[in-house]
Amino acid sequence: MLSAAMRIRLSLMMFLEFFVWGGWFVTVGTYLAADLGASGSQIALAVLTQSLGAILAPFLVGLIADRFFSAQKILGILHLFGALMLFLAGWQDTFGGFFVLALLAMIAFMPTLALANTICFRRMTSPERQFPGVRVFGTIGWIIAGLLIGWLGWETTGRLADTFVMAAIGSALLGVYAFTLPATPPEKRAGPATVRDVLGLDALALLRSRSYLVFFLASVLICIPLAFYYTFTNLYLNEIGVSGAAGVQSLGQVSEAVFLLAMPLMLKKLGIKWTLLIGMLAWALRYAMFALGDAGPLMWLVVIGLLLHGVCYDFFFVAGQIYTDRFAPSHVRSAAQGMISLATYGVGLLIGSLISGPVVDAFVAADGTHDWRMVWLIPAALAVAVAVFFVALFREDASAEDAGVRAL
Template structure:
């Protein structure tokens, strides 16, 4: 891959995840502080990610793969997204805000697949080259959080009091325009499906992989993947509002520790996978989920602040050891014929169905333990995802039979 192309792809990834990290992390805090949204309404807003994930395969499979170059669709989606993001910046109540965020996530979620497609098309050896490009996405997400906390101070108590968090949407709208225009300069990535070739809905949604559920082990993994998204939704939806409410300084900046830990544990994963096997790797991830939420339940902004930092830092092992390991397991079980279908099915089950349930549950529980205006019983709230994760761990430990899975790094 030429240096110019590598720089282009790296910048594309940087902007793609700068855009996501620049508003999604602080969304719950913004909605609660600026729009006086309830927990259920915040859950609705976050669940737009799930609706986007459910609809995204249709945009990619029925439009992008058949009629237009991927880089052009990427550009159009981000330019349209910039407009919607600006509308979110100006919204003054949740009823006005919700249609814009729903429309935005339906446009944004397909871009995650598009940036991968554009990258893979330019690589001779994606297994070796992709990680070096994708890591710039993580850097973009981290930089967005650092800018919000340590440069603009939009998440400080004083700034939150005067509604400055809405500026995250303006920042992201500008970045979306930049990526939208930049996309048209990216290497050409023509449609992947030949003209006249039929595309089945079952192929798009990965439904052909449903036959894998006949395998008891895969069925247990599939069910566990859906249920573990309930604790994951609690983190996405509540972590930033929680840290802000209890008085942690620069909460958004501190949450970037989670993304840094993703990089570290991603590097550690091959060793752990080879030495301990798939089942123990998954179980380690689920133990981390339980531990993380108990740390959140009993930590505070004072002498036990270190517990919160450790909890954030566990995000890497929580995510990588379960979800990345799960992708490897799915790939090994699917065989050549159903590899793409199986990954599509797992994505639909987790980011679609699982997260949809998770955000709804998190919103309901958060509302239940609202003890005063903008004041929650966080100890009880965080105990719920800890119990959920422990339950999934018990399910997986008892019913999943150990099997050897080859890991190719």
């Protein structure tokens, strides 16, 4: 049973975790284009820092949280370091200087996603029922960050550099707060530590299961079209003339909050396979609506595309985190969460960032605007292809033991 007091403490952690991320990452493309004159490829390179941080996350989590140190202490240290990097990033006047500091900030931040999940899951007796109600406060944190940016008018007044100060303050607060969270020591295991333990390689054994391997590969592949959304949606909204774009974009997080609360029912009624498939198809539908929409009579298509975020994100990524926690044996759950972060925010978004930047640059006009219809149709087609791959090959196993994965 998760007590009310513990639910509040974990919810505040999630609120700050995603407030920090949403506080600067949503508008970074617009900031780089407007303030630093960055190209589409440079914007994609900046977003790629998220992927590089996620690639390192499984090793940091597998090394630290799973074996030697308490997860909440590492969470605090990483957020305090990230706060400094974000603060300094907002003061840079060249893309090169910004890129280095953004990279360091993301190397610190991305492992905290898995650490925060670990702290939650270790306190919950039934994560499938209890986690969505806590995780929804992360979505609320992201929404509040976007609404603040829109309300303060930072996009229209050329003050997007202030988003880095706001995010740095949030990161510093979470860094301090993390040390007050309940102790989450590493799982105890018999015998001396081995190289396999230290590197978190036990989680890789999950890929011996066909079901988990297909899920893992689909997670990588769906993040290729996802990179277009994270990197260019705010620039797209500002370019087509949407007022208060960051605030409008937060409609996606409102939808995410609603669907998070419905997640336990969806998983029970649909099962993991159909929940994940609906999430992937929603990405294709969203991009089609962006391609057809505008800031005038067809603005309703853009709004629906944004509101689909709840289905896009929750039905694939949150459901995938729950599936991973259920599938993995207890002693490698932290490393497994880190590994799925590697698949999604790491490898997939890295490939997507490298693809999306040149695609956007290929459809830029002489006046600096873009042919967004052509841009959005490309990730729509990619999302459909991934959904076909997944539905054809995925066969659900409830756990690693059921899949016959023994050497863990």
